[in-house]
Amino acid sequence: MSEDLKKTPLYDLHVELGAKMVPFAGYSMPVQYPAGIMTEHKHTRASAAIFDVSHMGIVRLMGENAISALESLLPADLENLAENSIRYSFFTNDDGGILDDLMITKVPGGLSLVINAACKDADIAHIKSKIGDQVEVEVEYDNALIALQGPKSVDVLARFDARCADMKFMTFMTLEIDGVNCQVSRSGYTGEDGYEIAIPADKAVAIVRRLLDESEVEVAGLGARDSLRMEAGLCLYGNDIDTTTTPIEAGLLWAIQKRRRAEGGFPGDDIILKQITDGAPRRLVGILPEGRAPLRPGVEIANAEGEVVGKVTSGGFGPSVGGPIAIAYVASDYKTPDTAVNALVRGKEMPCKVVKMPFEQKSYFRG
Secondary structure: OOOOOEEOOOHHHHHHOOOEEEEEOOEEEEEEOOOOHHHHHHHHHHOEEEEEOOOOEEEEEEOOOHHHHHHOOOOOOOOOOOOOEEEEEEEEOOOOOEEEEEEEEEEOOEEEEEEOOOOHHHHHHHHHHHHOOOOEEEEEOOEEEEEEEOOOHHHHHHOOOHHHHHOOOOEEEEEEEOOEEEEEEOOOOOOEOEEEEEEEHHHHHHHHHHHHOOOOEEEOOHHHHHHHHHHOOOOOEOOOEOOOOOOOOOOOHHHOOHHHHHHOOOOOHHHHHHHHHHOOOEEEEEEEEOOOOOOOOOOEEEOOOOOEEEEEEEEEEEOOOOEEEEEEEEEHHHOOOOOEEEEEEOOEEEEEEEEOOOOOOOEOOOO
8 A cells, every 4th residue: 555645534443344445536445345345335225334435525614705705616506505504516617617526514604515535635726716815714634524324324323312313314413423523414425315424533433433333334435335326326526527527418407506597607607507508418327238247437338320429437336226337428319218329348339228317216314
């Protein structure tokens, strides 16, 4: 393992638990544990699993101008976001491309952002350069961040603080876990009910051990996290969305609220708003291969005449689906579910069809 990789506060615990550690976004992270990705994936769907997501960044923007300042960088309506509620959004560039996607929580006195690990430094620099004179930027370095995911998550967490059961999806509150105040959101990246929990770094190992003592809970790594989010049809930055993809191409119109569609006022608004009206030239879709061979990122998608009309951005085996699944951009003429296409794998045509995502029904708690 390279000496220059960063370690999360849970690194030693991962090693103790037999994790296979791999480089990811500059960190040494667990890709799987001895049970294996398939078992970890299925356990998350059936019960509850803990994922270490401490590599992600937590940034607070404080001050009376926080909302208007951040709205100048992204297309979310934050004015109408209730306190302790969460909104998904994305930083855009002048070409309508996506610099990063993020979660935004309205907290007393400002906003709290969770940003992707690979984009963390660039995001912070972007925020400081564009709006650093309008807000106080506070980067949190002293927390671990875990995701407790799965249908039994609420039962587990309620044993520590019963208030978690009343939280709705995409809301936030401070809960007490084993005597420690933790910042908890009812959210996640698996398609299941669950929570993301920020824990003081020096308390993280003890709290994770305590959660693992509960019979429903097992650990899970990056491998299961990826297969779970693919089945849920959730985008991965760097694969399914990046600076060359617009939110409309990526099927993220739902994350641009009505006021921002009407007013604009964010980078690339001319391009994005035009695509809302006129349509985008390509769309992100689900691809279901007929065979058992998985499709990997970069595999081309062709029509019946052999003309290349798209490319796979994420792909692999879907344990809950019971076969290979993929996410791809295709020309808009081919976005309709049940459209027959072919994946070009090592010079051979593999029959596939376009499907509507998610592949596996999401199970968020709406209250």
